[in-house]
Amino acid sequence: MNLDKYRNIIIDTSAFMAFFYQEEGWExxxxxxxxxxxSAVNLSEAIKIFKEYEDISKEQSLEYIYKAVEKVIPFDEQQAGIAGEMVSITKPYGLSLGDRACIAAGIVTGLPIVTADRIWxxxxxxxVEIIVVR
Structure with a gap:
């Protein structure tokens, strides 16, 4: 796999958490x-997971996240519209708002997306190119 072809890549919460917890596909x-x-929505999901499962504070969660990712991008009106409209396509597959926000970020930026969710x-x-790590 030639990773050099990507200038940047969007990462889904599932892939980030697989990396953090060293689950299948983390390498x-x-x-x-x-x-x-x-995406800022996926940032919120990661903070929620850290709080829910590890009782880690928002500040500590942000420290972990910003050490790992290059940057966090805002969830803007354009992405919100795309994420909202795609619900009819994604609902049968059980994709969440966070999933749709991540996909919307990929659509808007034109960047590929890394996820641990095979259903994508x-x-x-x-x-949009979807790279599934499991």
């Missing part, structure tokens, strides 16, 4: 982390 995610971009391969997301 592949680790290769993308230096170029990774996280079942749907066409306006030509």
């Amino acid at each position: 592949l995610v680790a290769k993308y982390m230096p170029k990774s971009i996280l 391969k079942e749907i066409d997301y306006q030509g």
